[in-house]
Amino acid sequence: MMDSAQTLHDCRDAFVSSLQDAATQDHRIVAVCNDSVGSSKLAGFREQWPDRLVNVGIAEQNMVGVGAGLANGGMIPFVCAASCFLTGRALEQIKADVAYSEANVKLCGISAGMAYGELGPTHHSIEDFAWTRVLPGIIIIAPADPVETRGAVQFAAQHTGPVFLRLSRVGVPELFDAGHPFTPGKADVLRDGDALTIIANGTLTHRAMHAAELLSRAGVEARVLNMATVSPMDVDAIVAAASDTGAILTCEEHSVHGGLGSAIAEVVVQQHPVPMKILGVPGIFAPTGSANFLLDEFGMSPDGIQQAGLSLVQRKH
Amino acid sequence: MPSDAHTLDETARQIRLLDLEAVFRAGAGHIGGEMSAIDILTALYFHTLNIDPTEPARADRDRFILSKGHTACALYATLAMRGFFDTAELSTFLQPHSALNGHPNRVKVPGVETNTGCLGHGLPIAVGMAKAAKIAGEKWRVFVLCGDGELQEGSNWEAAMAASQFKLDNLTLIVDHNRLQQGATLIDTNDIAPITDKFSAFGWASRTIDGHDILSICNALDASQVEPEHPTCIVANTFKGQGISFMKDRVEWHHKVPSRDQYEQARRELEVNT
Numbered sequence: 142m143m144d145s146a147q148t149l150h151d152c153r154d155a156f157v158s159s160l161q162d163a164a165t166q167d168h169r170i171v172a173v174c175n176d177s178v179g180s181s182k183l184a185g186f187r188e189q190w191p192d193r194l195v196n197v198g199i200a201e202q203n204m205v206g207v208g209a210g211l212a213n214g215g216m217i218p219f220v221c222a223a224s225c226f227l228t229g230r231a232l233e234q235i236k237a238d239v240a241y242s243e244a245n246v247k248l249c250g251i252s253a254g255m256a257y258g259e260l261g262p263t264h265h266s267i268e269d270f271a272w273t274r275v276l277p278g279i280i281i282i283a284p285a286d287p288v289e290t291r292g293a294v295q296f297a298a299q300h301t302g303p304v305f306l307r308l309s310r311v312g313v314p315e316l317f318d319a320g321h322p323f324t325p326g327k328a329d330v331l332r333d334g335d336a337l338t339i340i341a342n343g344t345l346t347h348r349a350m351h352a353a354e355l356l357s358r359a360g361v362e363a364r365v366l367n368m369a370t371v372s373p374m375d376v377d378a379i380v381a382a383a384s385d386t387g388a389i390l391t392c393e394e395h396s397v398h399g400g401l402g403s404a405i406a407e408v409v410v411q412q413h414p415v416p417m418k419i420l421g422v423p424g425i426f427a428p429t430g431s432a433n434f435l436l437d438e439f440g441m442s443p444d445g446i447q448q449a450g451l452s453l454v455q456r457k458h
Numbered sequence: 459m460p461s462d463a464h465t466l467d468e469t470a471r472q473i474r475l476l477d478l479e480a481v482f483r484a485g486a487g488h489i490g491g492e493m494s495a496i497d498i499l500t501a502l503y504f505h506t507l508n509i510d511p512t513e514p515a516r517a518d519r520d521r522f523i524l525s526k527g528h529t530a531c532a533l534y535a536t537l538a539m540r541g542f543f544d545t546a547e548l549s550t551f552l553q554p555h556s557a558l559n560g561h562p563n564r565v566k567v568p569g570v571e572t573n574t575g576c577l578g579h580g581l582p583i584a585v586g587m588a589k590a591a592k593i594a595g596e597k598w599r600v601f602v603l604c605g606d607g608e609l610q611e612g613s614n615w616e617a618a619m620a621a622s623q624f625k626l627d628n629l630t631l632i633v634d635h636n637r638l639q640q641g642a643t644l645i646d647t648n649d650i651a652p653i654t655d656k657f658s659a660f661g662w663a664s665r666t667i668d669g670h671d672i673l674s675i676c677n678a679l680d681a682s683q684v685e686p687e688h689p690t691c692i693v694a695n696t697f698k699g700q701g702i703s704f705m706k707d708r709v710e711w712h713h714k715v716p717s718r719d720q721y722e723q724a725r726r727e728l729e730v731n732t
Contacts, residue, residue, distance in 0.1 A: 171593065192593055195586075198623075203582040203616035210586020213571055215517060215594065218586075233576050234613075238583055242573040243565055 149312025153251065155287035156294055156308055157182040160219055163298035164190060170298060171195060171211055173220045175204045181221035181251050201226050205234035209244040217245060217298065223257070224250025224266035224307060232272055239303045240276040247297045248273075248305045253283070254344060254394030255422070256310045258431040266307075267422045271399025273305050274372040280325055281371040283307040283401075285346035286316040289369055292323025300325070307371075309394070311344050311432045316367070326370045328378040334362030336454050338382035338389050340405055342369050344432070345392040345441060352446035359447070361454060363390075371401055376408050383413035388453045390418045392441055394432070397421040416456040418449050461505055466672040469539065470500040474701050475728050476535035476548055482721040484531075484552040486560070490698035490711035491605065492532035494636040494669070495524075498603060498694055499536040501675035508598065511541035514568040518598050521571050521587045525580020525604035526634060527561040528713075534558050534567070542569040578611025580604055581631060585617045588629040588689075599681070603632045607639030609650045615660070618689075622661030625687040630679060631657075633691065634669065636698040638709045657691035669694025702727055 164170040164186065171193040172186050178196060187194040195211070197204045201222060208220040220227070227250050228235065239246045250269055257264035273281055282297075282304065284290040290308065297304040316331070328340070332353050341349035346367045353363040364386055366378055382389055389409060391402035402419030409417055420441050427435050436442070440449060473496050481487030503509070508520045524533045531551055538545040550556035557566035561575030572583050584602040591598050604614070621629055633653055637644050644650060654664035663685035667678045677683070678692050698712070699705025702724045716724055 195589055195624075197616070197620045200616035200620065202578075202613040203585065203620055206579055206582025206613065206617065207586035207589065207620065209572060210583040210588070210600075211590045211593075212586075213521065213583070214587045214590020214596075216590050234579060234582070237573055237576045238579055241563075244572070 147314040149314060150287045151310050151312060152284060152287055152290040152308055153182045153310055155290040156249070157185060159291040159294040161186055161189065163294060164193065167217065167298060169215060169217045171216045171218050173197065173204055173208050173211065173218050175199055175201050175222045175226065177222050177251065180223060181249070183221060201230035202234050205231040206238050208246045209234070209238035209242060212245040217247070219247045219249050221249040221251055223264065224253035224269050225264055228266060228269040228272050235273065236276055240278050243278060243302060245301050246303055248303070250305060250307045252310045253307045254309055255427060255432040255435050258435065259429055261429065262426040265427060267394065267396045269307060270371050270395050270401060274404060279303040279305050279372060281305045281307065282325065282369050283343035283371060284369050285343055285367050286313050288315060288317040288319060288321050289323055292321070293369065296323055296325055307343065309344050313344055314347050316347055316350070326373045326375055328366040328368040328375040330364065331367055332363065332365040334364045335386055336361045336363060337450055338364040338366060338386045339392065339446065339450065340366045340368050340382065340389060340401070341392040342367060342371070342401060344394050344436070348436070348441060348443055349392050349446060351443035352450060355443055355447040356450050359451065361451065363450060368401065371404055374404055374408060376412070379405055379408045380413050383409055383415040387457050388416045390420065390446070390450050390453050392420045392446055394436065395421050397423055416453055418453045420446065420449055461676065463673045466500055466504055469504050470497050470672060471728055473500060473532070473535045473539055475725065476538065476545060477531050478721065478724050478728065480531050480535065480548045480551040482716055483549060485715055486552055487531050487715065488528045488713045489716070490705055490708070491526060491634070491636065492529045493700045493702060493705065494696040494698050495526070495529050495603060495634050496532050496536070497670045497672050497700070498632055498634065498675055499532055501672050501679060502601060503536050503540045505676045506679040507601070511569065514542060518596060520598050521584070521600045523571055523574065523580040523584050523602040524562060525574055525602050526577070526608055527574030530560060530562045533562055533570070537567070537569045577608045578613040581614045581617040584629055585621050585624070585626060588621070588626040589624055591628050592624065592626065598628070600629045601632065601679070603634060605639070606633055606635045606637065606650065606653065607644055607647070609633065609653065610648050618657065618660045618662065621689040626689045627684050627687050630690040630692065633693045634696050635693050636696045638698045638712065640712050642709060653693050654691065661688060662691045663688040664691040664693065666693045666695060669696035670700055
């Protein structure tokens with residue numbers, strides 16, 4: 142279970158404050174949303190730059206197309222919407238208007254994963270890694286804490302080309318020091334060990350760290366990688382993890398099909414096969430429950446991750 | 459750019475010949491819808507659009523989107539005639555690794571603004587372009603050409619609402635109203651009539667014109683015709699296969715390819731129709 146002593150942060154706060162900082166420095170930055178000023182926390186942006194907040198109403202296909210058009214017109218649009226609707230409803234626009242057209246659009250999937258918890262699978266976005274990572278040219282980032290969120294927004298604002306920021310509202314502790322640099326496509330080694338590697342991102346990274354501490358108490362030392370960038374992958378870090386530790390356990394707030402674990406497995410089986418276990422939503426529509434309840438339910442409590450790690454280590458040659 | 463009817467008609471005739479030849483050589487294409495759109499493309503590229511083929515990405519250029527991207531060959535022939543690239547390149551249409559794909563690609567073809575092919579995408583993107591001009595206080599205009607059957611895509615109506623809400627009087631939609639879609643007439647499929655009334659109800663300034671009268675198209679596209687604070691919808695009445703007798707108004711010519719005899723007959727007709 143969660144460590145209640147830690148201060149937890151809603152990463153949307155870091156997202157909007159860094160977006161506003163970027164917009165202060167670069168007048169080309171505009172926000173586009175689908176009646177989601179509140180859920181995307183854009184009220185402050187709207188107050189400061191009412192002309193640069195483009196609210197298209199409840200119309201996600203138009204929203205993404207408008208984003209591509211704004212980019213063509215020289216703007217840097219941050220298209221903000223609940224990730225389930227952004228990626229599900231407007232996937233063809235993301236493919237053709239953004240990725241294929243190489244438009245300078247920043248897709249901001251708010252409350253991704255199971256952040257909407259009890260609202261159910263219509264509002265869960267546990268397919269978005271799978272849907273977006275097959276599209277060439279989109280950099281996909283799922284930050285683990287407010288510091289990394291800030292770095293990811295700064296990167297997106299400065300990078301020319303499509304970016305998908307996959308953001309949660311579920312509270313997470315700070316994992317990085319304030320000055321920690323965000324490097325796209327590079328995983329962070331949060332902890333070293335030789336028995337196995339746990340790779341996670343987003344809301345799962347702090348759970349993975351907690352699990353590694355439990356494993357250490359049991360005499361099993363795990364390397365922990367925070368892999369915020371799902372595309373392009375940090376292939377070197379994955380191969381090194383396979384080579385150095387001989388087993389890889391992945392954790393994500395996403396379906397076990399097509400997400401972070403699948404992407405890592407594609408590298409592992411082709412470059413350095415080792416035993417793997419992929420933790421995530423196990424190919425079902427989730428039952429009613431909060432995000433944290435569901436993560437625990439699907440074996441991703443720190444204890445659940447520890448147990449998966451112990452089982453995985455047993456499978457090593 | 460020339461504005462007399464004879465010169466523009468002559469340009470359109472040459473574009474039709476280039477299109478016909480490219481489709482015949484490639485053995486594929488969407489020639490019917492290309493012939494219906496070429497007079498509109500001629501009016502845009504040889505009269506209305508503020509563009510510079512030597513500087514296709516100039517920031518203050520007018521924007522044009524061919525939302526009915528399957529008629530790409532007509533756009534390629536028009537861009538080549540306008541000097542964006544050599545007309546000789548049209549012979550590569552659909553060949554392996556050609557820049558001239560079956561649907562336009564902005565990364566590979568100078569003058570193309572966005573990659574179309576999925577129907578119902580052009581108008582939302584055009585709304586974004588027009589909104590960008592408004593935010594930046596720029597004067598450039600945005601034009602988008604879509605098919606009439608394409609209006610069956612719901613995304614167009616999302617965009618139609620937004621364009622009106624945002625008062626995008628710098629946006630003009632032209633509907634290539636040839637009344638035929640891929641497999642049948644609109645009326646027998648999903649009739650979207652009355653188009654002008656629908657756009658008017660959505661807050662647009664709408665009108666109907668003859669889509670093969672180039673001067674009439676030019677006049678309708680003129681900035682003086684814009685109703686302040688309202689986007690413009692021009693329904694251009696056209697014929698699929700216009701200019702070639704055996705293709706005209708025939709649904710099967712949506713993507714049929716002419717035989718050699720048909721190609722030669724079409725050439726003769728287009729060469730006579732000066």
